[in-house]
Amino acid sequence: MTTDAETPRPITRIQREKQEVILEAALDVFSKFGFRGSTIDQIAEAAGMSKPNLLYYFKSKEDIHAPLLARILDTWLEPLREMDPKGDPLPEIQSYIRRKLEMSRDFPRESRLFANEMLRGAPGFYDILHTDLKDLVDEKVKIIRGWMAEGKIAKADPYHLIFSIWATTQHYADFDIQVKAVLGRERGGEGRFEDAARFLDQLFLHGLSPKK
Amino acid sequence: MTTDAETPRPITRIQREKQEVILEAALDVFSKFGFRGSTIDQIAEAAGMSKPNLLYYFKSKEDIHAPLLARILDTWLEPLREMDPKGDPLPEIQSYIRRKLEMSRDFPRESRLFANEMLRGAPGFYDILHTDLKDLVDEKVKIIRGWMAEGKIAKADPYHLIFSIWATTQHYADFDIQVKAVLGRERGGEGRFEDAARFLDQLFLHGLSPKK
DNA sequence: CTAGAATTTTTCCAATCGGTCAAAAAAATT
DNA sequence: AATTTTTTTGACCGATTGGAAAAATTCTAG
Numbered sequence: 010m011t012t013d014a015e016t017p018r019p020i021t022r023i024q025r026e027k028q029e030v031i032l033e034a035a036l037d038v039f040s041k042f043g044f045r046g047s048t049i050d051q052i053a054e055a056a057g058m059s060k061p062n063l064l065y066y067f068k069s070k071e072d073i074h075a076p077l078l079a080r081i082l083d084t085w086l087e088p089l090r091e092m093d094p095k096g097d098p099l100p101e102i103q104s105y106i107r108r109k110l111e112m113s114r115d116f117p118r119e120s121r122l123f124a125n126e127m128l129r130g131a132p133g134f135y136d137i138l139h140t141d142l143k144d145l146v147d148e149k150v151k152i153i154r155g156w157m158a159e160g161k162i163a164k165a166d167p168y169h170l171i172f173s174i175w176a177t178t179q180h181y182a183d184f185d186i187q188v189k190a191v192l193g194r195e196r197g198g199e200g201r202f203e204d205a206a207r208f209l210d211q212l213f214l215h216g217l218s219p220k221k
Numbered sequence: 222m223t224t225d226a227e228t229p230r231p232i233t234r235i236q237r238e239k240q241e242v243i244l245e246a247a248l249d250v251f252s253k254f255g256f257r258g259s260t261i262d263q264i265a266e267a268a269g270m271s272k273p274n275l276l277y278y279f280k281s282k283e284d285i286h287a288p289l290l291a292r293i294l295d296t297w298l299e300p301l302r303e304m305d306p307k308g309d310p311l312p313e314i315q316s317y318i319r320r321k322l323e324m325s326r327d328f329p330r331e332s333r334l335f336a337n338e339m340l341r342g343a344p345g346f347y348d349i350l351h352t353d354l355k356d357l358v359d360e361k362v363k364i365i366r367g368w369m370a371e372g373k374i375a376k377a378d379p380y381h382l383i384f385s386i387w388a389t390t391q392h393y394a395d396f397d398i399q400v401k402a403v404l405g406r407e408r409g410g411e412g413r414f415e416d417a418a419r420f421l422d423q424l425f426l427h428g429l430s431p432k433k
Numbered sequence: 434c435t436a437g438a439a440t441t442t443t444t445c446c447a448a449t450c451g452g453t454c455a456a457a458a459a460a461a462t463t
Numbered sequence: 464a465a466t467t468t469t470t471t472t473g474a475c476c477g478a479t480t481g482g483a484a485a486a487a488t489t490c491t492a493g
Binding site: 040209 | 252253254255256257258259311314333336337339340341342343347350351354355358372373374375377378380381382383384385387388389391392393395396398399400402403404405408416417419420421423424425426427428429430431432
Binding site: 024027058059061062065 | 439440441442443444
C-alpha cells in the first residue's frame, strides 16, 4: 500500500532528500559569505557531492539561493504576525521579544543570511520589503498605537519600537562571535540567551531609571 | 651612498591621494559584498583606475581590506571609551547612545563593513575581539556596575546593556534599506535618525511601562 | 534479466579571478 | 634639456569561477 500514486512527473525520494541536503549546505555557506562570496564548489563540498551533481538538482547558484531567502522572510515574520491585538499589550510585546530571541538562538544561520542580503542592498528582495513587510508592520503599528492611546503602554514611536526589537534580538545571531568574545568563557555559554532575555525584559519594561 | 636618514621612503602627494581614493572606493565595495564577494576590478573601477594601477598602490586585496578594518574598530569604540565614570550615569549612557547613533548615520559603510566581517566569523579580527575589545568592555562594565551599586541606575546585566546599545544603533546603518522600506517616504527621510534618537532615549530611560 | 529512467562522474569551456611584468608615459629632479 | 624617478598601461598568467555536455553508473519497473 504505497501512499504515493504514480505521477507523470515523479519527484523521487532521493530528489527531495538531496535537495534538502544541498539547501542545508548552502545555508551554511551563504550565511557566512553572502551570495557573491560563496561558490558552488564550496556548497557542493559542504553537501558532500560534486559540483555537476549539485547542478543536476539546482540549475544555478541563484536557484539555490532564492528558495532559501523565500523561506526565511516568511518564518522570520511569523512571531510578529502572532502578536495578538486582543492580548495584554505588555505581555504580548514581551512574548514577541522572547520568540524573536529564540529564533536567533535556534536559527542563527537564517538570521545571518538575511543580514547578508540586507547589507548588499537586498536586490530582488526590495519589492517584498516595500509591500508584504511594510504592510505587516503598518498593521501591527496600528495595534501598538491603539494600546498607547488606551494608556496600556507608554507612548513611543511604534516603528522604532519594532526596529529595536529586531535589532536587539537578531544581534545575538548576527554578531554572535563578538558577543561570545566579549562575554568570555563563563558568561558566553548557552546561558547567554537567558541572560539576554532577562535583560531585554527589563529594558523594554522599565528601562534603566532607578527604582524609587 | 644610501641616504636612509633624509628620505628613506618618499611618500608623494599623489601616493597619499590615490591611496585615499582607493580606500574610499574599497569601502564602498567591501561594505556591500564583503571581502570574498568583492573583486579588485570592482574596486579599481569605483576608484576610476585600472586594476594594475590600483595594485601599484596596494600589493593585494588583503592589503586594501586590512587598513580599512584596522581604522574602523578604533573609531568605532571611541564613543565607548569616552563614557566618563565621573559623569552622571543616565546622561552618560544617553550621550553614548546618541554618539553611536550619529556614527551609524554618518558612517554607515563602515558599520556595514564591520557587520560583514562579523557575519563571516571575523577571521584575523578574532584576537582583537578577545583582547582589546573585551578589555574595554570589561572596564566599562565595572563602571556601570558601580553606578548600579550606587542606585544611580537600575540593576541590569551591563554586558547585555552594551550589546543592546550596539544593536539598536548599528541597526540603522546595517539594515538601512529595511528601515527605509518600512518607514516609507514620509517617515523614512533623514528625520528618521531624530525619531530613533527620541525613541531610544525613552526606551533606555523608562521602557514601555505606562506612566502612572 | 533487461529496458528505461534517474543519478553521478568525467571532461570540458568561456569568463572572471587575483596578480605579475615589461614597457610606455608622465613627473620630478638635475 | 637630459635624466632619473614615479605612475600608468596593456598584455599576459595560472587558478578559480559558474555552468554545459555527455558518458558512465545506479536504480527501478516489468
